[in-house]
Amino acid sequence: MAWTDERVELLKKLWAEGLSASQIAGRLGSVTRNAVIGKVHRLGLSGRATTSRMKSHRPRPRMAGKRMAKGRFSPLGNPAFRALYAEADAYQPPVEELVIPPNERKYIQTLTECCCRWPIGDPQAADFHFCGKKKVPGLPYCEFHARRAFQPPQTRRREREIVEPVAQDAPASRKETA
Helix, strand or coil, X not given: CCCCHHHHHHHHHHHHCCCCHHHHHHHHCCCCHXXXXXXXXXXXXXXXXXXXXXXXXXXXXXXXXXXXXXXXXXXXXXXXXXXXXXXXXXXXXXXXXXCCCHHHCECXXXXXXXXXXXXXXXXXXXCCEECCXXXXXXXXXXXXXXXXXXXXXXXXXXXXXXXXXXXXXXXXXXXXXX
């Protein structure tokens, strides 16, 4: 399809009226929307007339109140983790690592399903081993290492505050008539 002078003039007219590129392509026939856009840019057409659809602005409805963010630790979740901190105070980090006697140490080949999998030492060193104590059911670690690995959830300020809905007040500048 060639762009004749008549088709270019019709394109300019329709573009100025605010029609979309696909609407113009439909009216011209045998031309794609992309061809219309390309021709418009090559012609340097810019200032489009705004359609009534473009002029009408619908404001978004605002929410009456703020939504509360869902906490990182929900009350559902791992029951073994919840039970670990049901009555516990804030986490106190231990000063030292547990010392595991050499005959109780577990290595990757000797780990079983009920052993604590807390790694101790540098994996590339010869003395690297795992804790090996009896693990908490549902967690991969013993109670000591589970308390180190899983921090108790902190109550967040924004979750504790009660968010009240924002009321739509009437204009305050009313003048009372006597």
